Amino acid sequence: MSAGTVLWVTLAVFAQESVWNFYDAQVPTELRHYITSAGLVGLIMGMDNVLGVLIQPWMGFLSDRRARAGKGRWAIILTGAAMASVPFALIPWTHNLPTLMVCVVAFAATANAFKGITETLVSDYVDPGHRGRAQGFVKAGVSLTIVVSSLISLLVVDRSVTLAFAISPVLMLLILTVSWTFLGRRPTSAALPRPDDSDRDPATDTDFTSPWAVVRDLVREPSGARALLMLGIFCFAGMWSAVRALLTPYGTEALGLSRGAAGGLALPGAIAFLVCVVPLAYASSRLGQVRAMRYGVGLFVIGLLIGFAVPTTPGTVAAMVVTSVGYAAFAVNALVALWGLAPSRHVLGTYTGLYTVASSTGAALGPALLGLTVDATGWRFMLLNGAVFAAITFAVFTRLARRTTSAPA
Known part of the structure; x- marks a missing residue:
């Protein structure tokens, strides 16, 4: 595994995720200038994920053809x-x-066109045997985007919102350009013939004439492992997105914090994610990916219950730390596990798009669903409501663990 290659791939993913994290942290507050319903705010925040479902599989398929x-x-x-x-x-x-809605929709549509493709760079430049560990470094880079977003919220938002919204896209463009400079001319795995390729049936490459052909193959897979993993991704992504999207309003409404301080609630959790994500990636290769994800969901539930039991700023910070560690166990394994189940290395971009279908559909529904429970019970019970939904996710991964044997990465 080339350290330099992993570094530039990580920076590319970091670049596009830095914008999305700041979007999740601050756009809800922009919407609340005009909308009072938490459910409606959550629904709008989930809209970008609906666009991801529609856009990313096709763009992933197009990028596979180009690759x-x-x-x-x-x-x-x-x-x-x-x-x-x-x-x-x-x-x-x-x-x-x-x-405001024109800008939000325009950003969500264009950003979704390259989001999944950027994540597929891991499979382009890293050999299959090293992707699990490489993904740990990539997710560490993603966690740094939460740190950057939180710091911008803490240091810039309360002074100049317009400057804060300008920093993230400029950072994205600069870093992507640098990553392309170092990686753009290197050959990728999809473009090279490999006599030792692990594809189960290379002849099936010609059958995938559209993303729908890939979906049919996924659904008809005899063991059902791919479909069940997609369901688990859908459930966990929904609750993680819900908690992230509504955390800043929760801080202002339930904890009485300022907008900037509430936007910084995710910072300690981001640091915890950064510290543990690479060790978790290495540990998962021994523990098994499905089992590691199941334990992560359980830890996520525990973290939300801690936040509900201790409704203070320190209690919420502790909750975010625990839930972030639980999410890390899921994040480093889910996409790599799905790549490992793909029938051909020539459809990995499409499988990244399908991962987005599962995660984005969940993320589209999660904030709205959790927001509706907040409308019914109040902000005080937001974390408890999230724990109930996350417990359903734990049941899905428990079933998946019983039906599959997760091979070491």
Whole structure:
């Protein structure tokens, strides 16, 4: 495993995730200038995930075609990043709900066009035997985006919201350009013939003429492991997205914090994620990916219960630390496990898109569902409501663990 290659891939993923994390932290507050219902705010925050479901599988399939032809995925990534930066930076300049919604939808559509493709770079530049560990470093980079987002919230938002919304897209464009400079000319796994390729049936490559053909193959897979893993991804992504999207309003409404301070509640959890994610990636190769994800969901439930039992700023911070560690166990394993079940290395971009279908569908419904329970019970019970939904996720992974044997990475 080349340390330099992993570094540049990690930075590329870091670049696009840095914008999304700041979006999740601060756009809900922008919406609350015009909307009072937490459920409606959560529904709008989940809308970008609906667009991801519609856009990412097709863009992943298109990038697979380009990668197999030797053209690479970078043209899509760089073009999408440039287009997404404009509406994102304009969000705080809007002065009414229709204009704000135009910027939000424009950003979500263009950013989703290259989001999954950026994540697929791991499979392009890292051999299958090292992807699990490489993904640990990538997720460590993702956790740093939460740190960066929290620091921007703490240090910049209360002074200048317009400047805060400009920092993230500029950072994204600069880092993606640097990563492309170092990786763009290197050959990728999809473009090279490999006599030792582990594809189960290389001839099936010609059968995948569209993303729907890949979906049919996934559904008809005899063991059902892929479909059950997709369901687990759907459930966990929904609750993680719900807690992240509503955490800043929870801090202002339930804990009485300022907007900037509430936006920084995720910072300690991000640090905990950063500290543990790489060790968890290595441990998962011995423990088994499905088992590691199941334990992570259980820890996530415990963290939410801690936050509900201790409704103070320190208690919420402790809850975010525990839930972030639980999420780390899931995050480093889910996509790599799905790649491992793919029928061909030439459809990994499409499988990344399918991962997005599961996670984005869950993330689209999660904030709205949790927000509706907040409307019914009040902000005080938000974390308890989340724990109940997360317990359902734990049941899904328990069933998956009983039906599959997770081989070491």
